[in-house]
Amino acid sequence: MKVSYFKTNKAAVFREWRISRSWWLGIGVLSLWAPIFNVIAVIENLKWGTVSQSVFWYALVPALYGFHSFSSVMLPSSHFHAYSDPIISAVWVLIAVIIGVIPWATDRSTDGIYSALSAPIKRSEMIFVKFSFGLVIVLGIQLFRGLLLILLNSWAGAPIGWNLFASWWLTNTLAMVVAMTTALFLASIMKAWFFAALSSLVVLSIPFAIASFLDEVIHYTSSLWVAPPPFASMAHVPDPFGWLRALSPIFWTGEAESASGSQMSMQIYFSTGTHFLFMAGWVWIFYLSWIVVVLLLAIRLFRGIPAENLTDFFFYPSMWKWGMGAISILLGYILTNGSSFIPHYGMVFIILFLLYTIIIFFIVRFLIRLYWRIRKE
């Protein structure tokens, strides 16, 4: 018998839309906050007298900012407000993560996953349909935000150039898709959607935490080095991690504060268009690669999960340890350095960071064990 795959796909799409539509509606309502966020960004930065730049920064950061190598941090600290903008960016990252997690959360809560796995729907189709829905929602939100950005910039008397606008739109859209795909991937291998969302934030921020940690170590131990060569070259060790920071949009606040006094403003980069495009191009390639790799990984792993494991908290038991470690590091980082209000104290920070991480690791482990004990009883 000839099997119509196209028809099966349509069934998977219909099913996905039907079981998650109220959630998608919720996300749509949530995105209506966009104008409020945008206005806050402008009003906050009016105090600094840099309306148009602030709007632009709010829109473009964090992607490009995160792409700088660590040892050559250059920041326009005088051009944007360090507190409101990061929060606004973080909201969109969070929304992207929720978009990635929703399709799995609804599938689990309705038990629809069981009948789907015994229907003529391939597992890869399930993942792909969920990704496609997430993509459509992100694109919708970004179109809305883009329109608002144009309107706000016009209102502020500094219309944004189309080339910069396109760069902003593409960079931010890809950044949201990166966050959404990462969340979708983790939710496909975990049963508890909340932990999948939390772990996504960890995965998206952990490269920054690692880079920051190494940077701190090198910076605060440099005085102990005996001679510049060959140790001076060690200052560039964290550089590759700087690339990964492109995935850490929620953690650029602290750096903005700490890097004041940089020799060169980011503004210079943007005035030299070639350099900007070069950097942005790398960001886009990096983001696209991340999306493709994570999506393929999600399909590959989900196809390998036996149905009986779908009832486990983590479908892969070994992920317990990884998840706990990652959550601990994130919380440790947030408590020691995640807020711009906490100043850096060099080695004290490093020790505190490690101490917090260890403590939090044990607290998280205790809570998870407690959860399982209560569940068993």
Added chain:
Amino acid sequence: MTVNVIETEDLIKYFGDKPVVNKVNLKIPEGTIYGIVGPNGAGKSTLLKLIIGYYWPTSGVVRVKGKVCSRDDASFRQTIQLVSAEWGFFNSFRIRELIRYYGLLYDRFDQTRCSRLLNALELSNKSRVRSLSLGMKTQLRLALSLASRPSVLLLDEPTNGLDPVVKRQFLQLIVQEAAVDGTTILIATHHLDDLDRIADGVAVMHKGQLIASETMESLKTKFKEIQLVLPSGIPDSIRKLPDIISIQQKGNYYTITVNSSLEPILGLLQEAGALHLEVTDLPFDELFLKLMAQEGYSRESLLL
């Protein structure tokens, strides 16, 4: 020639280190209604889920219509469906949305047949699934599955939650509709009386193993009950016959259960002066227990 629509070959499924299905070799002929019976935890539901590819076998093979079911191929599920009361069923959907979903999902979905079945069950297209009782949900699932015209329909405890009247209608519906397309039906249940009326054959599972598989016809001819009056008592020569399974006595009235051809025993009884000889079929639950006793399983170990 009999074509087996479902075949399993040394099928094994472990959950952890426990074998839930253990070396099951099952053959279900095309167009038949077969029952899988066994106590709770015998592995009936797991076997059905292995057949539809929901669970992956630890080892062994499942063939549906001669085709080996692989984990990467969902297309064979166009011809096979599982109705399980255990699984949640799109509670937020309206019935018309479910019809649309099944229509998109299954190539052979028959809209007219679906409407006819839903009318027979007095289900409105506008109703939400969550507003239906457990029994109605099961009937709805069955109607949608039958409308998809599968070659093989797997039913896991389908009569759970149905009252006796609805249960009878439900079973009748299965028989009627299965006859239309020649659908092969495999029913896992521990309600033996469900199978008595409709099944062509029965497979018995115990602790993950298939311990017997018989057609109802052979099962019914295998065991017969003879009721008679014998004033002089049953002679020892008859009592010691190997084909006599049990003899129950109430005064001069005897009930003898036998598992061979009746003629020689009836002859001997008549020679001994038996009066009012009557041969009857055993009810299915008794047949089942006798079969199990013959396989060496006690009545207690098979409590369903």
